[in-house]
Amino acid sequence: MMLAILPMVPLIGACFLCSKRGRAINGPLTISTLLLILGGFGLVRVFAGQPITFRLPLPGPYGPTFYADALSVLFVLLAVFLWLVVALYAPEYMKREGGAGRFALWTLLTLSAVLGVFLAGDLLTLLLCFELMTIASFFWVIQRGDREAIGAGYYYLFFSIVGGLFLALGIVLLSVATGGLPTFGNSPVTPLYPTMFAWSVACLLIGFGIKAGMVPLHLWLPRAHAVAPTPASALLSGLLIKVGAYGLIRVGAFAGWGQTLGDGIRWLGPVLAFLGVGTMLVGVGAALLQSEAKRLLAYHSVSQMGYILLGLGIGLELGTAGELGLLGAIYHLFNHALFKAALFLGVGVIYLHTRETNLYKLGGLWRRFPVTAFLMLLAVLGITGAPGLNGYASKTLLHHALSQAVATGIPWARWVEPLFFLVGVGTAASFTKLYYLIFLGKPTPVKTTTVRSTRLHLAMVLLSIVMVGSGLAPALFPKVAAVPAAHGLGMAQAATVLGGLAFWNFADVSGMFLTLILGAIVCGAGLKWGVFHWQAPRWLTLEGLVKLFIKGASAIGRKGVAFYRLVGAAVGSWGRRLSSCLYRAFTRFDQSRNATIGRIRLVGLSADAAILMLMLTLVIACSVLNSLVRMF
Amino acid sequence: MTTLIRANLPVLVVIAPLFVAFILPPLARRIRLVEALALLGAVLGLGGAGYLASIVLTQQENPFIYQLGGWPAPWGIELVAGSLGVFFLLVVGVSVPVLLFAQGNLAAEVGGAERVTRFYVLYLLLVGAMAGMAVTNDMFNVYVLVEVATLSCCGLVSARRYPRAAEAAFTYLILATLGSALVLGGIGLIYLITGHLNMGFAAQELSRVWLARPHVVLMAVSLIVVGFGVKAALFPLHVWLPDAHSTAPSPASAILSGLAVKGYLICLVKFLYGVFGPTLLQEFAVHRILTLLGGVGIITGSILALTQEELKRRLAYSTVAQVGYLILGFGLLNVTGLAGALFYLASHAVIKATLFLAAGAMLAATGKRNVRDLAGVGRKMPITMAAFTIGSLGLIGLPLFSGFIGKWYLLLGSWEAGLILPAVAILAGSVLCAAYLLPVIRAAYFAPAPEEDWPDPGRPQKLALLLLAAAVVILGVRPGPFLELAQKAAAELLAFY
């Protein structure tokens, strides 16, 4: 019951907000605080290994099921926490941006949908909330209402709709393949038709992959996250894309965590890992070339999702020994949510003061905004994986998983390892660039306005506390949250594996430092030689290719429609011409009463009579012919 | 008395209209009396037909054979009221409402009160001849009755004092006489080789001798098909029909299109099935020719109707198309198809009478001939247009109306004959029929009406229209004896096949 109520709470809040009376109070803040308390008390017991299920007893083909295990609750609490932070941050920000009321409304609705997604007990409920989330968050993206925002909104909406449709198809295939829609919590499933099951997993992979910003389906992400208001960007990047990852974990559960994958879907692990690596590389590469702070961050979201996908892929591939991959992925999900939110919020603060997000127009701002600069530094260190902050912990975990894969003798893992390192360097480089260009470097003449930034900072501080805490005690989060989640998914050995792992070993720490230093060098070199200004030719970028494809498709579509019209018009005109021909012929036949046969002129009646006689001859000839044929 | 009537029923049915026709001329001054008597004659005929039908249907005597003058068959002349005869006698009953309609403004239509009596005389002669065709079993009698009918038809066509009417009548007369000459030639040939004029005996004889002289029989078949074809407006021989039927006064058009054409068709059926027999038809492939001509006639007639601007001409061409259905059905050579064609014959008689009478009423009230000029007539003459609409829907072949049942059996018949093209023609004809009749209804109901005042016709005319419209619906919903008789007749005609 609790599970069904939780998503309802923001909805009620939204109704309250709509009814004008709620304008005076900060709706989202109140609601998310309330939810944090409610959820905290109500759901924490699942960490003890006791999942909660609830089914709305509706007749018919579909009664929504809710299900909360450690994984869901982890995400729920994370979501509510982030919302709380953003709710703290948003009013100040939106006052400047305009449309605060609308924003609060959509924020609440999105929260409701997100909670629904995480608490859903079967794929259909998940899909329902997923679609609602898409719709509600779409309004975030188009909040600004200008051309760019609408364009990005289209991208976002279309990709999400396509994702939703693929999810639907995946669900259909799954339900046919397994002979009934499996619910979460009693995985893995034993498919009746393995091939169809594989296809269904592929569809689900596409559907969730779109949401997760998986390359090559990530195109919507940088645009949408860049144009949304910053608090919304924080939530989009921090949490909404995690929905994709969450979904993939659940899909993985159908395939089976902690066991060798069945026939037909053995490809799932490697494919996920490859996609993850690709996502990492593309994201970081594109991020390096960005000059706009929010776009840079957005591309990093892509890249960091790549880490998570890689972790999941390794976890699936290693099968029974894949705990580290899964744990790393979950941990990274958690961490990324924190530091990416913090980064966006920080950039938002700068934007609020300077009305500028172009890195090259900013510079030397640390003097003017020391607090922001400090908090941002923490976040940057977090994402680059500096030891002592949370990013380090999860990346280390993932790295260990990768090493384990190499050790197990999985052939592709060896190739992945240097790439992993490379991406780390790239991340470091691009964040050095970001931080350098905004806070260090030459001060540029930017006009600043004074904004009361207490609340803004408070929000960031909240995040930072968690980040630092998690960074200093890296094993705490996995032990408390990730391990029960992994348990719930069927990885019984997770606690043991985690226990045998030391976060603070020399190899990892030094590796990280090496990465950071290399990153800084790369960044310096890049800035010096202006490599970051390189614009890839259109045909090389995926986006360009997709645009070309869309253009081509729509051109073909238009041609097709033109052809359809042409055919229609041709048929019509031929029909008209034919009918008018017939009409003329028949009217002539009706009136023509004169004819000449040879020299004999037939007038009026005679012509008719002649026809008659011809007819007679015809009949007789026919019959004679017929009887002659019969005789011989 | 009753027994006397019952015993002489077949001949009385024929005699009643003829007798009334003969006593009418001296009474020419007293138009009321003439009208009443004419109606009486037709009603007597219909009543007799009904009685006869009840006798035949209840199997008291089927067929009801009557020997004229008491001479037995090969020498005497026989009247046979079998299922077919009785069926057509009932169809001839259409003449009653048409006559009722005529009582309204016939004088205006034919141009003078003194011509009214002439009209009735011709009308009753035609009805008598039709009744005679229904029951006669003697080939030469058929010829005589055909000639009587032809002459009275020509008279009816030329009833208007209007040069085009005379022209149409002359055309009709020449072609119809040509047709009768051919028919007579055909009868002569049959007589030549069989020595009989009685249909039954001739048929028996023919089935024995035709192998010896196939060419003569073939010649006879051809002559008779073409001869009746001309008169019944079989497709390429229809050239006289549109002029004749569209220039005649409306009641005359109704009876010509509704009844006269059907009489010749019944004679054709009698010859084809009663004299030559299905086997022979099949031997000479005449049935295929008939089906082909019927199908082509349906399509061509319908398209021709579509091209007509003038309402009555459109209806006249529609008759050509509908005759196509009947001919097609005759050629299918199976019971279902033949029964369908016969039922369709009845249905078309009623429908076409309705349509022509409604068109006539509209023409009389508005003076407008063309479909386009009849805009808004539906609101001003609701009853007339309602009848017209019902007739149209019936002709299109909508269920609930009589045309549907005929078409249904025709389609079934064409399936039984293993032919798909006739079915296609039948359906295409339906669609084309909608295409040429619905614009009339559309113009009448949905086009803006002019200012002029067009009243509905008088009471007898309204009554006639309503009667006919009701008949269309009743035949469609409860065809009862008609369908039964048609099926029986078809079964009897094809009994030895």
Add this chain to the structure above:
Amino acid sequence: MSGLLTKVLINYPYLVAVLLFTIGTFTVLTHPNLFKKLLGINIMESAIFLMFVASGNIRGGVAPIRGTTNAEAVYINPLPSALMLTGIVVSVSVTAFALALIMRLYKAYGTTDLRRIAARRKEVISDDHLDQG
């Protein structure tokens, strides 16, 4: 060959009938004059009558009148002749009716030539709209 010729020669009345019929038809078809058309019809009908009457004839037969001939004599068939009397009556009435119609047409158009009638049809119709003529 001679057999066929004999056959044809013996059946000459039928040949004549066919010839007459052809002449009649040709006349109907080719002559624009209404009278000639009517005559053509009459010729055609005569051909048919001839055929009928010929069919009743038997070579060497006598008229079937009782009491005037001996019982063994071959009678000709009287029935066709009797029928043709009716036919002739019909034909006469048709002719009469056609003549009446021709008169009306002549009055309206002033000619009995179909070609001219066709030419004048329009003007005459424009004179009298409906049937007020």
Add this chain to the structure above:
Amino acid sequence: MLALVFALSSGIIGGLLVAALPAARTRLRNMVVLFFTGSGMICSWLVARQVWAGERLRFAGQLGGLTFCLDPDPLGIVFGLIAATLWFFTVVYSLGYMAGKAHQRTYYAFLLVAFSATLGVAFSGNLVALYLFYELLTLTTYPLVIQERSPEAMQAGTKYLLYNLAGAAVLLLAIVLTAAWGGRLDFVGGPILAAGLKTGLNWLLFLFTVGFGVKAALLPLHRWLPAAMVAPTPVSALLHAVAVVYAGVYGLLRVVYSVFGTTLLGELGFAALIPWVAAGTVLVGIIVATQQDILKRRLAYQTISHLSYILLGAFTLHPWGLAGAVLQMIGYAVLKTAFFFCAGIIAEQTGVTRVSQMGGVGRSLPKTMVAFAVVTLGMIGMLPLGTFWGKFYLMKGSVAGGKWPLALVLIGSGIINAVCFIPVVVRAFRDENKRLSITERGVRVTLMLVPTMLLVVVGLGMGLFPGMVWPAVQAVVDWFF
């Protein structure tokens, strides 16, 4: 039984009554119209309850030697209830939409008679009755198409009639052949032609497909439908998106499940082809729709596309496909009617009929446009709307029936639907500065808006709680499988 008779006759009685009333008595007429549609709806529900309870309401008569019978079964009930319920909504909407327009009496009279005809199609128990009401439906809706009396409307009306009558002619041939082969025409007692495979059955199926396909706007036979959009919006909404076209679709469902039966169809080559024709129609219809600028035409082409969803489901020959078809029938009918209603309100209030002029409509008519937006999502097949379930089961059926590419077609169609309609919505809300003048407010607008909103709410309710309509679907599936 009484309910059945009254449900069928209420439309005709009401229509005649309306025709008899003087044209000036608007208020009285409105009451009559509301009363008879309402009572027709209630009686249909009563009939439905009886049928679901397992009763058989057979009402047979003779029609010229042919049996004519009414015998509603669960499938007919579904169609009948869709029609009856939406008719009521449409009538209420019409009271607003038609107020002050010309030829109202004709409009209402024929609207009511068409109501009877539609219910007749739904409740008919054999092919003869079906054919009768099918023809009747064509003829009684013709005056509604030419309601405007403009030359364009007249032309569209002619096209409408000729297409549909030609289709009915083909249908008649098919029915005759069925009678000849099957020996009976009743729907009860299993498929008519179940006896065995014959050579001509492919052709028979072809004839049926063409005959019903005209009304169902199957691809090369669809051209009347966009043309018929000249009709007033309520007519377009109800008849050309739901009732008339559903008569065709319903007919094809009958052909599949009552005439041929799934076993027999599974062996016919042509039956295997039809889903692909339907799939082609789905795609072509929606692609052509994207290129239409006139909003109603766009909706019309989309109708063409969506009708074929149902056919596609029916021809998967799988229980889930049938369930999907029935669900799609219900969900789509509700939403499409609302869709047209929105378009009607927009056209009436602001005079905007083209997509390219839509800027600013969202500001002027926020409620309508929100409804429009929600319906758009439904047309894509997104979850909180009822159409999702139709699509879901259709996909399920096609996958389970071994025709998985059909599922992809449905997905593709959903995407193109999004391309087709989302820009319309966005454009309507985008131009903040432009504010179109609204012609009027008041009762008339309320009368139009309330049914629209209610339908949207029903659509949403169906999406969240498909159990609402599931018993009906279940009954259909159980009836045939």
